[in-house]
Amino acid sequence: MSTPSIVWLRDDLRLADNPALNAAVDRGEPVVVLYLLDDDTEGIRPLGGASRWWLHHSLTALDADLRAKGSSLTLRRGAAAVEIPRLVDDVSAGAVYWNRRYGKAARDADAGLKTSLRDRGLVADSFQANLLFEPWTIQTGQGQPFKVFTPFYRACLDRPEPRHPLDEPDALTSPADVASDPLDDWGLLPTRPDWAAGLRDTWTPGEAAAHDTLEAFATGALADYGDRDFPAQEATSRLSPRLRFGEISPFQIWHRMRGALPDASRERAQSFLREVVWREFNHTILFTSPDLATVSYRPEFDRFPWADVPESEIDSWRQGRTGIPLVDAGMRQLWTTGWMHNRVRMVTASFLIKNMLVDWRVGEAWFWDTLVDADEANNPANWQWTAGSGADAAPYFRVFNPELQATKFDKHRDYIRQWVPEIDDEDYPEPLVDLKASRRAALDAYETMRRTSSEGEQS
DNA sequence: TGAAATGTTGGGGCG
DNA sequence: ACGCCCCAACATTTC
Numbered sequence: 001m002s003t004p005s006i007v008w009l010r011d012d013l014r015l016a017d018n019p020a021l022n023a024a025v026d027r028g029e030p031v032v033v034l035y036l037l038d039d040d041t042e043g044i045r046p047l048g049g050a051s052r053w054w055l056h057h058s059l060t061a062l063d064a065d066l067r068a069k070g071s072s073l074t075l076r077r078g079a080a081a082v083e084i085p086r087l088v089d090d091v092s093a094g095a096v097y098w099n100r101r102y103g104k105a106a107r108d109a110d111a112g113l114k115t116s117l118r119d120r121g122l123v124a125d126s127f128q129a130n131l132l133f134e135p136w137t138i139q140t141g142q143g144q145p146f147k148v149f150t151p152f153y154r155a156c157l158d159r160p161e162p163r164h165p166l167d168e169p170d171a172l173t174s175p176a177d178v179a180s181d182p183l184d185d186w187g188l189l190p191t192r193p194d195w196a197a198g199l200r201d202t203w204t205p206g207e208a209a210a211h212d213t214l215e216a217f218a219t220g221a222l223a224d225y226g227d228r229d230f231p232a233q234e235a236t237s238r239l240s241p242r243l244r245f246g247e248i249s250p251f252q253i254w255h256r257m258r259g260a261l262p263d264a265s266r267e268r269a270q271s272f273l274r275e276v277v278w279r280e281f282n283h284t285i286l287f288t289s290p291d292l293a294t295v296s297y298r299p300e301f302d303r304f305p306w307a308d309v310p311e312s313e314i315d316s317w318r319q320g321r322t323g324i325p326l327v328d329a330g331m332r333q334l335w336t337t338g339w340m341h342n343r344v345r346m347v348t349a350s351f352l353i354k355n356m357l358v359d360w361r362v363g364e365a366w367f368w369d370t371l372v373d374a375d376e377a378n379n380p381a382n383w384q385w386t387a388g389s390g391a392d393a394a395p396y397f398r399v400f401n402p403e404l405q406a407t408k409f410d411k412h413r414d415y416i417r418q419w420v421p422e423i424d425d426e427d428y429p430e431p432l433v434d435l436k437a438s439r440r441a442a443l444d445a446y447e448t449m450r451r452t453s454s455e456g457e458q459s
Numbered sequence: 460t461g462a463a464a465t466g467t468t469g470g471g472g473c474g
Numbered sequence: 475a476c477g478c479c480c481c482a483a484c485a486t487t488t489c
Contacts, residue, residue: 397489398461443489
């Protein structure tokens, strides 16, 4: 009588460098590879639309990869606290393995599950797979979490080198007749309207394509990583959705960057890894500030006098009709492809927060819904960075001028023309706001916040 | 991973 | 030759 192992995949849709999967294989019993669509556990943020599109296709790819190894993906839907024990009973499982995640609700759910499974006599183990450095291991000399990136980065580099990636299992055996939802029943893909054409043209989700992307970057665009601030150039890795869904692990990226590279790319590799460590930093912030997506890290921003902006104007921003070419180009790239170049993310976010005086949470929510790489740590942390309310954030008065940014980083307007082809036509909209006056208003609003904050502290 | 305002310097035109 | 002014270029400060 076998007691199968369950591998519960979440943000780690890969077979290689997957410690939970390898642990299950090493246990020697048949393995059920599970993905659970959990929109029901309180506090776990439901995925946005673009992420659901990606998830659908990444699960499809994963299932195909599993079938090539003699297994398949088991799909279930519901709250983990209900559905995991149900699956355990269905298959008479003897062990459950997973790789760790770092949001509060997720950690609480996982910890509760681990306790209840162990109380029933099952093996229940979790693994480090999705961060190079566990958040609780990177601390200041005082034992506090870092609030500033650069010392955090140095502390990471002082740690032992991250482990080498693990090989994927050669073959898998799975128990017969495990009930699985049809993926199509989950409704992850958009219909009426089908807005995903641009996503389909841009991306191939799945582990194999993730490795192709990393390899192409390491041997190609990485040499041009010094040009990464120019949005018309393909000088970035485009690995963000791969990391979000764990089609590739940061360990695999780390060691690829430490491996054989063209000479021109050696120094660039460290610049790129520094960005990967920003992801670590953001997850560490999330670990210590679980409400990162809803609460300003700097409490004085609770008093920031956001403007009461009509929804129609926020829609102009969402749809890329602000009349500011670089902002509109970025927002259209986002809507069309589910991704936006990093510099343009900063410009579009600064425009919403500072030129329009809209609460950063509004923008964060839109990016959450439309980005294929929306991540519960990076997305809110980066919005708070731009707002000035975050850890090691840009000072509030650092207001991007989108015209100047276009001059500096899209000199020949290639990026703008790609996404806003009607830029020179008469019907291109007038600017939604006056850049000079709105900058002034943003600085005044910041001053108002500072004044009311200090009054609040005195009373 | 900013921008704008303000300050400083030095070359050159000109009386 | 000299002082004066203008202004561009660069540096520093401020928001």
